[in-house]
Amino acid sequence: MVREIRLNAFDMNCVGHQSPGLWRHPRDRSESYKDLDYWVNLAKTLERGKFDGLFIADVLGVYDVLNGNVNAALKHSAQVPVNDPLQLIPTMAHLTENLGFGLTASLSFEHPYTFARRISTLDHLTKGRVGWNIVTSYLNSGALNVGQAGQLRHDNRYDVAEEYLEVCYKLWEGSWEDAAVVRDRETGVFTNPGKVHPIAHKGEHFNVPGIHLSEPSPQRTPVLYQAGASSRGKDFAGAHAECIFVAAPSKAVLKRYVSNVREAAEKAGRNPREILAFNLQTVILGETDAEAKRKFDDYRKYVSYEGALTLISGWTGIDFGQFSPDEVLRHRYTNAVQSAVETFTTIDPSKEWTVREMADWVGIGGFGPIFVGSPQTVADLLQEWVEDTDVDGFNLAYAVTPETFEDAVNLLVPELQKRGVYKTEYRKGTLREKLFGHGPRLAVPHPGASYRDLGRTGERLAVGQN
Template sequence: MSREIRLNAFEMNCVGHQSPGLWAHPRDRAWQYKDLEYWTDLARLLERGRFDGIFIADVIGIYDVLGGNGDAAIRQSTQVPVNDPLALITPMALVTEHLGFGLTASLSFEHPYPFARRLSTLDHLTKGRIGWNIVTSYLDSGARNLGQKALSDHDARYDYADEYLQVLYKLFEGSWEEGAVLRDRERRIFSDPSKIHEIRHHGKHFQVPGIHLCEPSPQRTPVLYQAGASSRGKQFAAEHAECVFVAAPSKTILKKAVADIRRRAAEAGRDPRKVLIFNLQTVIVGETDAQAHAKWQDYKQYVSYEGALALISGWTGIDFAQYQPDQVLKHIHTNAIQSAVEAFSSADPSKQWTVRELADWVGIGGFGPLIVGSAETVADELQSWVEDTDVDGFNLAYAVTHETFVDVVELLVPELQKRGVYKTEYSQGTLREKLFGDGARLPASHPAAGYRDLARLRQADAALA
């Protein structure tokens, strides 16, 4: 029997997310991103489609690699303007009961102490439906605006992230014991100070002596997402992440990535099946194959070549303005370009990718693959990706919003449900319980569990001193 397919909607609090230029399509609503109704309408729609969650991307900074400035990104609304993602969650939670929320926030630009309070607050307000996508950022423009000359070295950012998570785990898991909150009206005691502990963290990057400001939320630690593609990033994900987001353009690349992440998780002492892996994917669904392809041709008229190049340049750190549209990628000698060529060539080794063809690919849905067809055709493809690669589900980017998600909910989801590979009802409980079928808290095998007894940890540290 085929495995259940899981779906997240991939969104961002901006105009142009993964489909640059399509904001100009007459049916696209992305220009309304700054209106609450845009987000509450979307949340209701996704819950009707039994989506596991909405995965909200974010960047701090602008895509200013193309041409050495941000003009193209600004002109084409390529992830700019971009508003804060955190403020979206409360109103969406208010109009839904089950939908999960994956919040992207860069630990490079957020101190862990106030950030822990924001996450706990959201977990309380949503009754345990919060996840955090852990990112270390990749745009130097963001670092410069926060007083840094540039982002630190790639691997050094993950070393920083390791300590960042130590602080959060101590705050979430160890600062307040179970039973610390009494709410005893007769004795007029709300909390028991003897069960609330200062974390006394003294590390290389952070000095955090005090207690967590929030009482324990339904999940304590939010569901942990991570999207690192490098070897160091995958190792970090294998040790910490419960859900991993990848953007593999072909089954060959995805299968290798999934196997690598599961192997690393097992080596870290975790159950590799308890790490859910989602691939970036875009689907264009119609009543028939012909209708879906006609819709695709309509959408393609609005793709911005310049906007796509701004995205690719920002993602790779290479200024594509220096290359002609018909220049073959294999003839561009940089490490980043070669890795991109290898990834795309795995789908068709005989194909010669040009700069324009790469931009066309990215123009609808980013680096992830695009599937076009009837509900039956798209369902066949998604099932084959799951069966051939061992991926758990997909982060679906939109071509035209909310139209892409309406088509998924009204056409694709019923087909998947008919096949028995998609839930017909939500299970009860927190986001973690819905995803894994276990408890609301992180399992004992997760490294965060090691920080639940701070008194014992301090005694051990003292013995070693």
């Protein structure tokens, strides 16, 4: 059976995203991130290429670990300045018909009561084409600037996340019954009060006694993405995620990660095949391998070494400014992104990575691998990774934008379609329907579905009950 390859574009409402320094390239337009025209044109390009979605990263905080200050981040635009991603989506959705939108939003910095309303609003405005990339955040600067004493310990953040999702599920799935909104002009009743229920949540971290403020949106709960790759993160993803996002630099690391999450899903009583896995990938394309190689060599001239160290330091929580470029990386525990520390020490146990080699690796596209070549060469590699790792698709980062995405649409997609491994038309319906082929709602036995009749019965549905 031919397995369909899925593609998302990976971008951020900032300059350069994961290719520090390449904003200087004469064909790069990432400094136009402030202009809606950039985002609308990108969305239309991606929809022309039948991409599943535009996955928008975000951080609330600054990369101030390198040398203990924010100077390098500002100098090299290492994800600062950065604007709010949510406000981009309604306009892009209005001017497209099928493209999905993955919103990254941290549950560490906003109360679930207000967040649930923002997502319901977005789901209404996009006609059900929104997903939520659930993150717990890793930048201590973000915690400090919203008045917290500091970032919670890594695993404690996931304890909060479990309850955060419980509150959201109750609001999205349980507070309003399907028939609550009647819009009866004759009687003057818009909503039947008897079918709207307070969630009466009283927990360790949140108290939310009342009703959800929004009427049910097309999906109610957005498609749930999760990118945590630590042991705790994989257990969380197995329980809750519908799509997982990983930045594995090798097939061995990716295969192990996908397998672990599918095992965690099965342990949680879910169908492991109903989780879609996407790996971070950057593709540099040309009509021929030689042309692609020339393009890649050209891009490399613009990579910022210090900008790359700024990102690595923020991701790992380790100040790489204290090391010489030729010093070898040693594994250590941090309170930031644990998987980022583990990445280099697990790619090849026999290899010792220097700081300079790490910076070279992440300088274009971040932690994920780079495929350079003709459409045929890159398509071969993508198919090989799908077959060897059980991954479902790829989040494509850019080297130069929108050129990287335009090349993927114009060169790579037709080659994948010719091979019968990429869709030629979108499915109808919401993002969840397009991705999974069933209804717009969370499917039993997903834990969120168990709150569906909470308001009516006062209890969660048993797993497997309709």
